[in-house]
Amino acid sequence: MSEAAVLPPGKRELTKVANRQAILDAAREVFGELGYETATVRDIIRRTGLAAGTFYNYFKSKDEVYVALASEGARQFAPLLKAQRAQSADWEEFVRAAIEAYYLFLADAHKSWLSQRPPGEIQPHVHGETPEMAAVFNEVREAIVEEIARGGAPAADPDYVAAACIAIARDVGEKMLARRPIDVRGATDFAVAMIQGGLKALPQAEA
Amino acid sequence: MSEAAVLPPGKRELTKVANRQAILDAAREVFGELGYETATVRDIIRRTGLAAGTFYNYFKSKDEVYVALASEGARQFAPLLKAQRAQSADWEEFVRAAIEAYYLFLADAHKSWLSQRPPGEIQPHVHGETPEMAAVFNEVREAIVEEIARGGAPAADPDYVAAACIAIARDVGEKMLARRPIDVRGATDFAVAMIQGGLKALPQAEA
Amino acid sequence: MSEAAVLPPGKRELTKVANRQAILDAAREVFGELGYETATVRDIIRRTGLAAGTFYNYFKSKDEVYVALASEGARQFAPLLKAQRAQSADWEEFVRAAIEAYYLFLADAHKSWLSQRPPGEIQPHVHGETPEMAAVFNEVREAIVEEIARGGAPAADPDYVAAACIAIARDVGEKMLARRPIDVRGATDFAVAMIQGGLKALPQAEA
Amino acid sequence: MSEAAVLPPGKRELTKVANRQAILDAAREVFGELGYETATVRDIIRRTGLAAGTFYNYFKSKDEVYVALASEGARQFAPLLKAQRAQSADWEEFVRAAIEAYYLFLADAHKSWLSQRPPGEIQPHVHGETPEMAAVFNEVREAIVEEIARGGAPAADPDYVAAACIAIARDVGEKMLARRPIDVRGATDFAVAMIQGGLKALPQAEA
DNA sequence: GATGAATGAGTGTTCATTCAT
DNA sequence: CATGAATGAACACTCATTCAT
Numbered sequence A, B, C, D: 001m002s003e004a005a006v007l008p009p010g011k012r013e014l015t016k017v018a019n020r021q022a023i024l025d026a027a028r029e030v031f032g033e034l035g036y037e038t039a040t041v042r043d044i045i046r047r048t049g050l051a052a053g054t055f056y057n058y059f060k061s062k063d064e065v066y067v068a069l070a071s072e073g074a075r076q077f078a079p080l081l082k083a084q085r086a087q088s089a090d091w092e093e094f095v096r097a098a099i100e101a102y103y104l105f106l107a108d109a110h111k112s113w114l115s116q117r118p119p120g121e122i123q124p125h126v127h128g129e130t131p132e133m134a135a136v137f138n139e140v141r142e143a144i145v146e147e148i149a150r151g152g153a154p155a156a157d158p159d160y161v162a163a164a165c166i167a168i169a170r171d172v173g174e175k176m177l178a179r180r181p182i183d184v185r186g187a188t189d190f191a192v193a194m195i196q197g198g199l200k201a202l203p204q205a206e207a
Numbered sequence E: 001g002a003t004g005a006a007t008g009a010g011t012g013t014t015c016a017t018t019c020a021t
Numbered sequence F: 001c002a003t004g005a006a007t008g009a010a011c012a013c014t015c016a017t018t019c020a021t
Helices: A011-038 A041-048 A052-058 A062-087 A091-109 A131-150 A158-178 A184-201 B011-038 B041-048 B052-058 B062-087 B091-109 B131-149 B158-178 B184-201 C011-038 C041-048 C052-058 C062-087 C091-109 C131-150 C158-178 C184-201 D011-038 D041-046 D052-058 D062-087 D091-109 D131-150 D158-178 D184-201
Strands: none
Touching: A011 A041, A011 A052, A011 A062, A011 A131, A011 B011, A041 A052, A062 A091, A062 A131, A091 A131, A091 A158, A091 A184, A131 A158, A158 A184, A158 B158, A158 B184, A184 B158, A184 B184, B011 B041, B011 B052, B011 B062, B011 B131, B041 B052, B062 B091, B062 B131, B091 B131, B091 B158, B091 B184, B131 B158, B158 B184, C011 C041, C011 C052, C011 C062, C011 C131, C011 D011, C041 C052, C062 C091, C062 C131, C091 C131, C091 C158, C091 C184, C131 C158, C158 C184, C158 D158, C158 D184, C184 D158, C184 D184, D011 D041, D011 D052, D011 D062, D011 D131, D041 D052, D062 D091, D062 D131, D091 D131, D091 D158, D091 D184, D131 D158, D158 D184
């Protein structure tokens, strides 16, 4: 009754991978547009052309796709970040490296994403953060906290320091993604300058 | 037909006000803990001890409480912010004034709030932002954007500048609320230093 | 605490009667406009200017107002109908008398009613029949059934005969009420002619 | 992505059609017994043995089932009526044809319906009219109005004439359905005689 | 493995009715 | 007796999830 056996060998596997990826892509979009709560499983599978039940062949629950997206992001990002930390001679360099890695990741992961959504149509109660952003973002946070603990960073309240650095990185990153073309370099320069030297480090309005 | 509404200005009115306030308080808590979507009207009224239908004697919809909370916050905060802006001689002073006003407001509005909630029990997908924070926060954003437009602030990309300042103010503010005792002065000092001079402006780890 | 004692003696009773009547009038309107199910108690008392609870000082339930309206109509109408029946020499005369009585009653009871409602605004699922119409209408039905049983009327299936007469009387009556000015005479003439002689009894289109 | 929807044209499709029909049948019953407002979606699906949510796999709303029932009725009936009109040489013949078509339709559409409901259990505020009756009934009304406009019918007030004819047809039809066996011929004869010649046209009681 | 209909707990909201003031 | 806030059962409808095909 099922046509599965008719498939050329190998195709089956391909389809499986492709379906999984299709669901992940759709989910990233939908979570980004609607937020976790508002997004429905149907919203996600509708974009894939698959049937509702098929979703559950790949993920046990709505939450699981979210987690998959997040941990996939983290898994890809962690080594990049680790490498950057290893290479960095000092704190300043590390900050730049970390942020650059983060922005490159964002730009890549969301290349296709926000590109086609109407930028004005902001939903109420939605922050427009994909699971991957949230996850990767946590990696950075931890790196900063460690670095501070190690004493390389300023001795101010580490919690505040991490919060502030992270906050800048995150929100500037979001702005970066909302623009065309995506300018990783510009965003990195700005974020780093801001983190290191605050407004004073920025080009001043003429006297 | 009816002989005047010579209401005893007594218990009736009092409980009405008290109930409304109880619902608002409960709503602030619930929205803060669960986020707008996850929070249910039943969650809110359960905390008040009132009956389900009673909610609708005070607010037309779930959305209306949210908006009420937000606009009440904005309404109380706006004049404070305006006053601070008027008094500020320059941009630096304005930034400090705005942030201080913001933190004072937060500390006051949420005095009772987070105090009793188990700090570890963080819900997934929730940012822990009450409607009031979101609203007041927008006021600050606009003030900064205006200020930047006026040229008082650095000439860098205004969108990024605003995003970064706001980001710092918001996240440091959130951290501040999570601690006991709430230290408005300390948080303000940190945020202002960070915004103005970045990490360099912070006390450095000893050489 | 209650101001009741302050009322001039007698006024109290008057108010009571007036309130009851106000509720009945409002209820007739609302039932007519919205139908029993759609009409809410609040719709009714809103038109009286009274408070929600006051409704229940006069009627035990929503259903009770409906019944009160219906039986009040029937109570007023029954003697009129009986008188007409007594005076009528034969079946034909009785039919005319009954219908005329019915239409006069309707015209009187609803004098104020439909007058101000926008005629086009028909609600879905609503028949526009007040409780009084329904009740009085039943009186007429019974009279006709009795008359038929007595043999004064045609020997055809009494159930059908009654149904047909009643149907004509009711629907023509409704049309009559929908027009300005209300022409009891014209409607009566038409209904009687139709009942007695059918279409053939009506003025024919010219040959 | 998905390999074609080569559905087994089997049980799936069948139960889908059967379920839809079951819901329609249940809805007809429930609307007929309780009226639109009083009837709840749960009342309807309870009779089908399906789950609450399943209702919404077939109809978007309570209103949509009602409309579906009504328009299905109208769709089936309209051609019958049109055919009868075309064949009718004159107004008299048309009236008979229209009424017969209406009664045949009713008898068929409700064959199973009223048959099993306890005839005494009349609900208050309910007219016992299914959506189909209401719809088909409107078709007849329009036909009569047109016919009158064309001049074939008596020159009396067309509004009254239509109202009266319709009233007879409807109420006699309802009575017909309430009896066992259903006698379409008898009901048609009666209604036509009544419309054309009124009571005078009926067999008189012996002198 | 894909399908999509079935499920039923849960949501926001309404409303007849009660009862302290 | 008037008042109007409180009550809670009930409703229409949604949606994550299951499962027969």
